[in-house]
Amino acid sequence: MAITLIVGALGVVFDTTIISVALNGLARDLDAPLSTIQWVSTGYMLAVFIAIPLAGWAQSRLGGRRLWIVALSGFLAGSVLSALAWTASSLIAFRIVQGLAGGIMMPLMYTLLMQAAKGRNIGKVIAIITVPTALGPILGPVLGGLILSLANWRWLFLINIPFCLVGIWLAWRNLPDDRPAPDQPRARLDAVGLLLLCPGSAALLYGLSQVDGDTGFASAQVLIPLLAGLAPIGGFTFWALTRATAPLVDVRMFRHRSVASSSTLLFLGGISLFGSMMLLPLYFQQVRGATPLGAGLLLIPQGVGALVARGLAGTYMDRVGPRAVALVAFAFVASSTVPFAFVTADTSEILLLVALFIRGIALGAAMIAPMGAAFVGLEHEDIPDASMITRVAQQIGGAVGVAVLIVILQRNIGDAHTPDALASGFDHAFWWSVALTAAAVPLCLLLPSLPEPTAPADNRAQETSENTGSTTQ
Structure with missing residues (x-):
């Protein structure tokens, strides 16, 4: 599957x-x-x-x-x-x-x-x-x-x-084949929620995408769509909390500490992930003179590290719980970004590639732990809402991260043209990336501390028997 x-x-x-x-x-x-x-x-x-x-x-x-x-x-x-x-x-x-x-x-x-x-x-x-x-x-x-x-x-x-x-x-x-039975009641579309949440989210994201380094968040092209997005999102929140039947997205899921804390960490993780995905290729191209393909090749160690982290983080999360994994991972993401805050035009590429590999491992674990923690203790029917909430949190975090770091980078670069002057501007942006990631470390303590106990063997056998029977039917 x-x-x-x-x-x-x-x-x-x-x-x-x-x-x-x-x-x-x-x-x-x-x-x-x-x-x-x-x-x-x-x-x-x-x-x-x-x-x-x-x-x-x-x-x-x-x-x-x-x-x-x-x-x-x-x-x-x-x-x-x-x-x-x-x-x-x-x-x-x-x-x-x-x-x-x-x-x-x-x-x-x-x-x-x-x-x-x-x-x-x-x-x-x-x-x-x-x-x-x-x-x-x-x-x-x-x-x-x-x-x-x-x-x-x-x-x-x-x-x-x-x-x-x-x-x-x-x-x-x-x-x-999990299609609903013909006689099963069909869920009705929350049309009011759809008209509030979807355009509101799109306007919010559009506003963030319009941020530039000259005016930052103060320009009309940014503020108008941001406010136009926040208003219907606030209206949807009130609508979802007071609606008797199921809303488009059940915001009452935030009463689960696992969902609330995971969404917050994924928001901050999105800032670190997507913000750095914008900074790092620009650094290699503008300061080091790499081509687009060359910049992509130089970023491979970070991706390989993230891929390596998958198995390790998943195994340790099931053993010691998401809190410990997230705490260590976010601390390493912040610390492995520090070398980039000292970059110059002549910094050794070997040093940067090693730092990228370590950062990739930490970043992969930092994404897995809160993603998994969001589903701890949830009922079967609550999982779709948790999936949507965590996905949106990470994507908005990424948009915020890119917008904030673009403003910081462009204001520090200014009219710089030499590699050393450009590198100094990137130093400031990377320090902000470190600070935003470090802010997530204490929040990791809000995640569940231990994994959920595995179902007893007799329960698993019973479930297997029931699944086999349903498959036969």
Whole structure:
């Protein structure tokens, strides 16, 4: 089941990271300014945010297997259409189709595997689920650079086709048929919540994406969408707390300490992860003079470290609990970022690559621990809401991290042109990254201290018998 979901998800993860190296080429080939082409990424990201809250309701209506196949088919269609795009506007529209499908797929993947695990071996399950997010930063920029060196930008989207086709076939073959029974009451769509939460989240994210180093958060192009987003999100929160039936996203899940503390840590982890993903390639290109492909290759040690951390963090989380793993991991993320706060134009690349590898291990563990902790002690029907809440928290944290660090970086770089002057500006931005990550360390103490006990052997045997019986029927 895990392999089935990972194969389909790889297309989504690669598509998120692979396009970052192609924006300049797209602007040239489609004869559009970079400010317009930027919407190829921004439009995709906004569509993801709009779709995430719909995943739980759609699963209750269609069942997990059918929804996964529908979403993966939509992503396949969006990929083919993006490859056939003839203008910048058409490409942006087709990227939105991709984003709507990808926004449903990622929380659904977490939900299906956590529901199948039934609360056992959460650390190992999370380690498996996060394999695509570890491979994306490793292979995405490198794959994008290789494709652009051998073919045109349309192949950035055509590369998704085999992942989607194989993923659809595997899902039809391997995922359990969990469609609702015909006589089972169908969940009603919370239309009011949809009209409040989805546009509000999109406006909030759009406002953060408009931050620049000259005016920071004080400009109208930032403040207006931020306020326009916060108002409906506040309205949705009031609506969800007072609604008698199930809202689009059950914000009352925050009464669980595991969900509240995990979401907070994933927000701060998103700042550290996505903020550094913006800083590090810029440092290697602007200060060290690396090409986009060269910068992607230099970042491989961090991705390899994150991949290595999957098994270690999952195993230790099941043994000692998410609190201890997160505490050590966030402390190491902060400390392994410190060397970059001292960088100059002549800093040894070997030293930086070693620091990146250590940082990747720590960052991988720092993501796994709060992700797994969010599901500790939850009922089966609560897992979709927890998946959506934690996913949104991490994505908003990433948007905030990029916005804040862009302001800090641009204000410290100013009109600098020499490598040493540019390196000094990056030093300030990396120190802020260290501080934001260090702020998460004491919050790790709020996570559950011990893993949930494994179900007794007789219970497991009974569950196996029941599952076998249901499969036979």
